[in-house]
Amino acid sequence: MKAILPVAGKGTRLRPHTHTKAKSLVRVAGKTVLEHIVERLQAIDVEEYIFITDENGQQIEEFMEKKFPGLRCSYYIQHERLGPAHAVALAGPSVNPGDDLLVVFNDTIFVTDLAAIKGLCSSADGLIYSKEVEDYQRFGVNVLSGDYIVDMVEKPDQPISRLAQVGLYYLKDGAGFINAIEETIAAGETVKGEYYLPSVFMRMIAAGHKFKAPEIDAWLDCGKPETLLETNRYLLKGRHHIHGDVKNCVLIEPVHVEAGAVITNSIIGPNVSVAAGSEIESSVISDSIINADNKVSHLILNHSLLGDAVSLIGSPRRMNIGDHSHIYMEQ
Known part of the structure; x- marks a missing residue:
């Protein structure tokens, strides 16, 4: 054939x-x-x-x-x-x-x-x-x-x-x-x-x-x-594979992290794949594909698709909020 x-x-x-x-x-x-x-x-x-x-x-x-x-x-x-x-x-x-x-x-x-x-x-x-x-x-x-x-x-x-x-x-x-x-x-x-x-x-x-x-x-x-x-999401079902360097993180299955990826101080998953060379820190990511050699810091990502060699840097917020406040932080 x-x-x-x-x-x-x-x-x-x-x-x-x-x-x-x-x-x-x-x-x-x-x-x-x-x-x-x-x-x-x-x-x-x-x-x-x-x-x-x-x-x-x-x-x-x-x-x-x-x-x-x-x-x-x-x-x-x-x-x-x-x-x-x-x-x-x-x-x-x-x-x-x-x-x-x-x-x-x-x-x-x-x-x-x-x-x-x-x-x-x-x-x-x-x-x-x-x-x-x-x-x-x-x-x-x-x-x-x-x-x-x-x-x-x-x-x-x-x-x-x-x-x-x-x-x-x-x-x-x-x-x-x-x-x-x-x-x-x-x-x-x-x-x-x-x-x-x-x-x-x-x-x-x-x-x-x-x-x-x-x-x-x-x-x-x-x-x-x-x-x-x-x-x-379909292909990750039952495939929770962590081959990279993951420190001080919460992983919500299924997650696929390739060897050579580094993730610190983050919440990852469900349904996230991270390619080699990517570095993620202090972020929350779900339902996303993170391709090779990315830098992601201080962000919340959902339903996201990042190509190769992307640098996506956010920043933490400092707030002083009084009682009975209603805060809406639109993306």
């Missing part, structure tokens, strides 16, 4: 955190999004990891060489923003007849048993992983007849289906899938000037291919600051 990971894209919804780094290198629960994804792929036998990058591709290469030096990786640059299907098609030179493919988009950390792929796909040509959602109007959804997908509807007005596509796909015939994308591009089947995978899958379904829509256990969105914090 080969895995295609499209990691191009500006990550505009995560700005300013993606001004200087690829969006897949944003951290959550002590690891980058990409690290979470690649670790999940270790459950299956992936022969080659094929990355579709943009001008930040060197960052991805350096990260993979450092964190996963034993993995075979290939890199292709998407110079034109022509959509996700176009990005996947760029992997074509690495896909040979007989290859099966797993396509993983990097806005999402998934929780599912990838080892079950072969069994799930025994009577189908591919899997389009899904998750039942209440706000189906925000997503492209799979419409089923029995076990198989018969239609895909983008942001339906009516609840024709609540099975949202989550950006995780398995194809038995990888070369045939790449050919179908190329046919879709040749036919000019775009939405607002970009090529999307639902058009490719509907072309394949019309040609007689069968796709199932297995549900994943959890769909963890990392595309926006608020959803990144939600994912941080």
